[in-house]
Amino acid sequence: MQEIRIDLPIEELPTKWYNALPDLPAILPEPKDPADGTPTIENNRRIRPVALNEQDNSAKRWETIPGEVLEAYLRIGRPTPLQRAVSLERHLGTPAKIFFKREDVLPTGSFKLNSAIAQAYYAKQDGFEALISETGAGQWGTAVCIAAQSYGLGAKIFMARVSYEQKPYRRYFMKLCGGEVHPSPSNLTQSGKSFLLSDPQHPGSIGTGISEAIETALAHQGKYAYVSGSNLPHVLMHQTIIGLETKKQLAMAGLKPDTLISCVGGGSNCGGLMLPFLPEKFKDPDSLQFLAAESDSVPRLTKGVYEYGAGDASGLTPLTKSYTLGQGFVPPRIHVGGLRQHNGSPLVGLLRKEGLLDATALSQEEAFQAGRLFSLCEGILPAPESCHAIKAAIDSALEAKEEGEDRVIVFCLSGNGFFDLAGYEAILFKEGHQC
Amino acid sequence: MQEIRIDLPIEELPTKWYNALPDLPAILPEPKDPADGTPTIENNRRIRPVALNEQDNSAKRWETIPGEVLEAYLRIGRPTPLQRAVSLERHLGTPAKIFFKREDVLPTGSFKLNSAIAQAYYAKQDGFEALISETGAGQWGTAVCIAAQSYGLGAKIFMARVSYEQKPYRRYFMKLCGGEVHPSPSNLTQSGKSFLLSDPQHPGSIGTGISEAIETALAHQGKYAYVSGSNLPHVLMHQTIIGLETKKQLAMAGLKPDTLISCVGGGSNCGGLMLPFLPEKFKDPDSLQFLAAESDSVPRLTKGVYEYGAGDASGLTPLTKSYTLGQGFVPPRIHVGGLRQHNGSPLVGLLRKEGLLDATALSQEEAFQAGRLFSLCEGILPAPESCHAIKAAIDSALEAKEEGEDRVIVFCLSGNGFFDLAGYEAILFKEGHQC
Structure with a gap:
């Protein structure tokens, strides 16, 4: 049975988030005020809860999850299942094992x-x-x-x-x-x-x-x-619950991952899945691949520049350093809202800069096709953002087939596609309503 | 933790469905051909898989679930969680414990x-x-x-x-x-x-x-x-997986249910939840209530007649005996598609006829209001059909409050409402698009 789904018992729900800041190979570049002198850092501090500002700069490796938050995690369905895409593997004829972390079952349909x-x-x-x-x-x-x-x-x-x-x-x-x-x-x-x-x-x-x-x-x-909802260290830290559970689940099945895959927009499901595996990555960088799947319409990690930039349209946010396509970049109107940011998370940017994170840019069409194949095989409808992770996982599994490798691939199914059926219809069948 | 959610370990997934036919207090009235002589029974037999025809008339109390079906059950998320509506209880100020079976997490968004x-x-x-x-x-x-x-x-x-x-x-x-x-x-x-x-x-x-x-x-x-999708004994038998899991989950928490509630349309989530509790119901009818929540626009169980009728529009289906509003009854256009049948399941009808099943008819508006309250308290969006069960559960919990009773109420959350937001908007805010 564990071959199909690994459920983490409720008692095993992680009780601490992992803060990657003290373990990074370089110091995370600090936010900066823009040249016009607007005190954006101070302003932003004032409108956020104190604990979140502290978490953004914390040196503590583990942050205790408050009891009320743990209770809420249970109520939204955490721990979420780690499931194996048995039919997809069979369809691809790959020796690789493909697992996916089911963040799609949360009540709003995504990991957010x-x-x-x-x-x-x-x-x-x-x-x-x-x-x-x-x-x-x-x-x-x-x-x-x-x-x-x-x-x-x-x-x-x-x-x-x-x-x-x-x-x-x-x-x-x-x-x-x-x-x-x-x-x-x-x-x-x-x-x-x-x-x-x-x-x-x-x-x-x-x-x-x-x-x-x-x-x-x-x-x-x-x-x-x-x-x-994304981008900042505290958001990524909260999302490490995804990777921490995944780690325990793989251990229950006696498995070690070879490739961890997620889509990447603001970076929070990517960081959430991968950061808890940093210690393993440091120990033996070649034995564990971190792979981010982005949209080729917004190719920040594959074609962007690593530099400071602002996140909003009026310069009210501090400048942060990450891979960016420039503040003037207007993301095309694709059906993948979650991957449309012009700049990304500083933490994800640093992983990329330091050579810890691979990236692949995928077209909307190939992502939706992969999502459709996943639906047909596994009976689960993925969000368009997640389709990018699925396409990257399929490519990795086919590579493993070519090389005759029994690879363990884990991707984050970050959300379901119930609200995205018009997008599927428009891209795959060219006749969707725009509703 | 068990106070919030009871997860059944994968190894505890029931491996047999429960067939209530041999345990019914009376023989289930057989299907009949219509007076015009169309051989509907024979025709229907020929277009259905053999095993399903057999299951409709089986005297075996337990039917082994085929291994491939068990595997598929795991892949769609079975066993599903049994969750406690702690916030709703608190909001109502009731001493009752309200549990709901989460069929909403299945990949198509419902128990079907x-x-x-x-x-x-x-x-x-x-x-x-x-x-x-x-x-x-x-x-x-x-x-x-x-x-x-x-x-x-x-x-x-x-x-x-x-x-x-x-x-x-x-x-x-x-x-x-x-x-x-x-x-x-x-x-x-x-x-x-x-x-x-x-x-x-x-x-x-x-x-x-x-x-x-x-x-x-x-x-x-x-x-x-x-x-x-509903109505026939074999469909209800497959759905007993819901009640069989629920029974094990309540036992894990050392609890006995006082009231089991579901919405009722064709009768399959109702039968699925309740039938496995028939032995307990027979042992002490007054200590366990079965309660079906129907739409007051289609009040079959509360205002219908127990008689033979057809299910389709051309008389191609056999006549079956249950509570019906008559073949000429045109269900009004309500936002609750699943409760719009003019006749119901013979098995559910028999339970009602024999006094084992209570029924309550609820308006669309009060059901949607209850669904909204549930969303606000529990953060989970229910399907409009399920909102009827929620309203009945709330009424039962308030009754328990009045009587100072520590009642255990369990309802089936038969589906999620992601595809029904236009209905919520139209009914609650009177301004929804009809899309």
Whole structure:
């Protein structure tokens, strides 16, 4: 039975997150204020819960997960299963074992809740009344609304206007879970107004949403805790619950991974899966591959430059160093909202810079095709972002076949594709509604 | 930890289904051919796998689950968790413990796969090339497509035209999983053509879909295995996996249920949860309540008549005896597709007739409100059908509060509501798109 699925007993749920900062091969480049003198670092500190600021700079290797967060982890379905893609292996005729970590079964359909819950907990501790954040297609926003609700907090979400209008379902979901959702740019903030002044039909983006959320939080300090869904060290640390569970599950089956794969956007499911395996990676770098799958429409890790850049559209965020396509880069309108950032996580960038992380850029079409094959074989519908990890896993398994290698491949199934069927239809059958 | 969630270890997955037929307090009324002399019983027998016909009349109390089906159960996430609604209990201030069985985590978002997989397995054994069936909103159709695919079979689905046009997502899902989906009525069958002749704008229904699927299967005998998502004894038997797991999970926590609750449409999640508890119910009828929650728009169990009736629109199905609102009853267009049948399962009908099953009829609005409260408390989005069970569970918990009773209430969370957000929006916020 363990050949098909490895369940971690509830009692084995990890009780500490892993903080990779003290173990990195180089010091993580610090955030910087922009040249215009805006005190972005200080501003951002003030609108976030204290513990999260501390976690971003912590030297402690292990951070105890608060009891209330552990309880919430149980309620959302943690530990999640580690499952083997037996049919896919058979279809590929590969000697490799392909495992996938099922973050798709969490109640919002993606891994984002792992950090949203932790951030909501700390916001509550600090006496904030509500969470505030941005969202692109809505995965993170939904997680924020549900997490806020579970600690009795409000939630205000700025959602890219184009998604707000074209993808009403995630917005309904957020509203249903007690959230207040605004299309960005909105008339509620100065930055929103100025975006609309420059273009009354402004489609918005995660970047405009960040600007509006931060501006609102700064204007009502102590009321709104500003929370981020990716990119920052504390978010990646919360997500290490994914890799820590995976490690225990592989050990239960007496297996050692050869390749760990995830898609990469802001970097949090990537860091979450891989960082806990850093000690093994350091011990024998050639025996364990970390592989990030990105979109070839937004090829940060494969074609970007390692330099400082801002994350939002108005310069309200500190500059951070990572692989970037430049602040002027406008991501094309692909059906893979989660991989559309122009810059990435400093921590993931450092792994790449130091030669610890391989990367592959995949087209939307080949990713969706891989996702379809996975659906047909395993009966599970993956999110378009996760399809990139699946395609990379398939390629790795075929490589193993060529080389006659009994490789153990583990990828993160970061989310389900229930809200992405229009994308599948449009890409694979060229006739989807844009709804 | 067990206070929040009870996971059944993989090794404890039940290996036999429970067949209630030999334990019923009366003989289940047999199907009958209609007065016009159509040999519906014989016809239906010929288009179904042999094992399923046998299971409908079996005297064996336990049916061994084939190894390949057990393997598939593991892959779809069985055993599913039994979770406690701690926040909902706290919100209600009830001394009752409310548990819910998480069938929402299965890959198609509902419990339907439990039987679809078994039926696909037997169809494969008998050498059929494809499965054929009908679907209303698409839950069953999706399960059929995924189950067929996993045994290398094709799938042809007739989907009520109104849902085919208004709810494209489930249709995309079925197509993606290798299924062939046709709006019903279609021009592919005589019955379809005659429905269209009588009304070129015919909206279709599950009933028209059944007629078209059976006609097609009869016209190509040996090619298509006709499969049903509910109603028949074999379907309910496959679904007993739900109740058998629940029983083991409650035993792990040292608990005995006082009330078992499910929504009821065709009766398969209801039977699946409750039938395995029949021995306890017989031993002490007053100490264990079986409670079915139906829609007050389709009040079969509370206002229907116990008599013979047909299930489809052209009289191609045998007449079966259960509670019915009459073949002429046109279910109103509610957002709860799964509860819209005019007649129900003979087995559920018999339980009701014999006084073993209580029933409550709930309005769409109160059900959606209950579902919203559940979402806010537990962070899990229920299907509209499941919302009826939730409302009944809440009412039972409030009754327990009034009476100061430490009741153990267990309901079946039969599916998630990811595809039903337009319904939530329309009912709760009166402004949803009809998409």
